[in-house]
Amino acid sequence: MNLDYLVLGSDGHFNGGDVLATLVIFLILMFLLKKFAWGPLMGVMQQREELVKSEIDAAENARKESAKLLEEQKSLLKDARTEAQTIVESAKKQGELQRDEIITAARAEANRLKESAVREIETEKEKAIAAVRAEVVSLSVLAASKVLEKEISEEDNSALIKETIAKAGEAK
């Protein structure tokens, strides 16, 4: 039995051309693929890697930035709050002060008004009394002259009557 067909290359020659063809075709394929396919693809993958990296960095930066801003805003808010408190307090103080001032002024004004009113009343009263006195005197003179039918000068008469009335006033 001939088992030669089981042996590689048993037909007695070596296919050097196939070796060469395999090598050349494979190497050309590898070169072409590197140039037209793997190279660009690797470039894109590299680019994506860098993009992801930069995005992560950017996100990290944004996070830090926002934390900083938050801190800033917090402190600003705190400042504003304390400022508002001081403003309110000072306004309160100012208001109290003003109230007191207004009250004192009003009080003084009222007193002044009252006093002037009292004074006016007093003078009016005196005026009225004087007028009544004068009227009474002239009436009395008229009455007396009518009663006595006597020629007494009006001046003497009025002086007499005034005296009488004054006495009467004191007696009261």
Add this chain to the structure above:
Amino acid sequence: MNHESPELTLDLGAFSLTFNLSTVLMLVITAVVVFLIAFIATRNLKLKPTGMQNFMEWVMDFVKGIIKSNMDWKTGGRFHILGITLIMFIAVANLLGLPFSGIVINDQLWWKSPTADPTVTLTLASMVTVLATWYGIKLQGSKHYFGTFFQPMSFMFPLKIIEEFANTLTLGLRLYGNIYAGEILLGLLAGLAGSGVVGFVGAIIPTMAWQGFSIFIGFIQAFIFTMLTMVYLSHKVSADH
């Protein structure tokens, strides 16, 4: 299954080159298919990948994973393109034999997987060994590199030499054996289907099963070849081995 091969011998004076035209044809077809897949998939590249770009990126990451499981990326990165090209080339080569396997013209077998030819697989395996030796010397220095043949003990030297050849042979023959066996069986089933109505009906299910299995084998062998390539490369370039 003992068809003739369409052979062409070029006489170049001092030596002659014999080409198996079927192998050359299938190699070219494989290369064109791989190139077209990769070229079309990488048109219109976007940062947000879609469709075929996703697939290609998956392949790249897959090979990257293979390399990273064997050596650190700093040394292994230079083999990335080799790895992707190898895995795509071998996978396509393995699958090419399936659809029209056994097209015979004038009793000459024209359509087959190029990897069903031991010359092709052994050439690829030798290429890997040569590359491994080249990078081993380049990255470790020739003194250190040849020193590893006497590690851990000097009497290991013959074994190490044998290992070099054994690695090359097994790497190439494993691929060849798997694919060639698959094609033989597909050819036998095709013959059965052509034998008559009963044979045709009887051959349908085994053929389908075997084709499915061959697709699986095709991808697995491409993966294994790439994986072992990286294993051998890492043995040579990594100082700790």
